[in-house]
Amino acid sequence: MFRKRLNERRVSGGQQFFQPSSSCGDSQPPVLWDDKFDMARMRERAAQWVMMHDHPFTIVEEEGFNLMQKTRMPEWEKIMRITNKKDCVSVFEIEKKKLMNVLKNVNKISLMIDLWKSSNQNIEYMVITGHFIDGNWRLQKMVLSFVHIDPPHTGVQVVDSVYKCLKE
Known part of the structure; x- marks a missing residue:
């Protein structure tokens, strides 16, 4: 069938x-x-x-x-x-350029930070998500950064990672 x-x-x-x-x-x-x-x-x-x-x-x-x-x-x-x-890195670079083009017209953005451990690789990550209103007045949500972060997750380490993301 x-x-x-x-x-x-x-x-x-x-x-x-x-x-x-x-x-x-x-x-x-x-x-x-x-x-x-x-x-x-x-x-x-x-x-x-x-x-x-x-x-x-x-x-x-x-x-x-x-x-x-x-x-x-x-x-x-x-x-x-x-x-x-190499293909994964290329896809990442393409998506990063798309994200940068979208964010050019954004005046204000709300950031959300999430920390977790991958179940199958046992590696700890931090993701930074941005929420903003687009030109058509629709709420948008986009991943801005996804990085490996070593434990322990101190406030200074998290702030440094957020700063690095925003600087890029």
Whole structure:
């Protein structure tokens, strides 16, 4: 049944793909499009997936992951962990530029700071989220910084991290 549904989604001229929205607060519906396989785009999506779910870079080298991808996309090429790490940094830099463009028109911003320990890596993080009203009078929420922070979390250490984030 599952295979039949997948085959019904095939259209002439290429595979039909589902494109998720670029940001969680985006109100536009997802887009379906017909396109040829693009390994560069798949590498970008793999990097986003790794960062979104806090996976190790090595997950893209695992046999099961690559078998799953190759089953439906014969053009799939294995991604090495070093390549995945570089792709993650590239995605981060692109998103940072987008954020800077959005914040150019913001006059006031409210900051929220959250500290926690990653369950699968046992590393402690700090995230700084900014809340602001955009030009259309809608409340926006964006992650401004996501950094590793060593324990203990003293007030001075937290303030230094916030200052560094705002300076960047």
